Amino acid sequence: MHELSVTQNILSIALEHGERAGARRITVLYLVIGQLSTIVDDSVQFYWEIIAEGTLAAGSKLHFRRIPAELECRECGTRFGLGRDSFDCPTCGSERVQVIAGEEFYVEAIEVEGDIDDTNNTPAAEQENQENENE
Numbered sequence: 001m002h003e004l005s006v007t008q009n010i011l012s013i014a015l016e017h018g019e020r021a022g023a024r025r026i027t028v029l030y031l032v033i034g035q036l037s038t039i040v041d042d043s044v045q046f047y048w049e050i051i052a053e054g055t056l057a058a059g060s061k062l063h064f065r066r067i068p069a070e071l072e073c074r075e076c077g078t079r080f081g082l083g084r085d086s087f088d089c090p091t092c093g094s095e096r097v098q099v100i101a102g103e104e105f106y107v108e109a110i111e112v113e114g115d116i117d118d119t120n121n122t123p124a125a126e127q128e129n130q131e132n133e134n135e
C-alpha cells in the first residue's frame with residue numbers, strides 16, 4: 001500500500017508541472033528508483049493507471065530508471081556496490097557502512113503535449129485572469 005501514496009505524490013507533481021506548462025496532456029514521466037528503494041515499479045504502474053484516469057496524465061507512460069546502490073565504509077573509506085548478500089566492507093570487513101546512493105525515488109522529467117516552448121503560449125494563470133475580465 002506504500003506505493004499508492006507514492007503514486008499519488010507523483011501524480012500531484014506531474015499535474016502541477018503540467019498545468020504550469022500549459023500542457024494539454026502529460027505523455028511520459030521519467031522516474032528514478034534507487035536499487036535499495038522499497039518501491040515496486042509494477043505496483044506504481046498499477047496504481048498509476050487507476051489514479052491518473054480522468055486527469056491530464058491519463059494514459060501517460062511511466063519510465064523507470066534504476067540507480068545502482070553505492071555504499072561507503074566509514075572505517076576505511078572504500079566505496080562499493082551491492083552484488084553480494086552482505087553489506088560489509090569488502091576491503092576491511094567493517095559493518096560500519098553507509099548508503100550514499102540507491103535510496104532515491106523521484107520524478108526526473110515529465111513530457112507533455114501542448115503549447116509549451118511556444119512563445120505565444122498563455123500560462124494557465126493568465127487564462128484565468130482573462131476569463132475574469134470577460135465577466
Ligand SMILES: [Zn+2]
Nearest residue numbers: 073076089092
Ligand atoms: Zn572498510
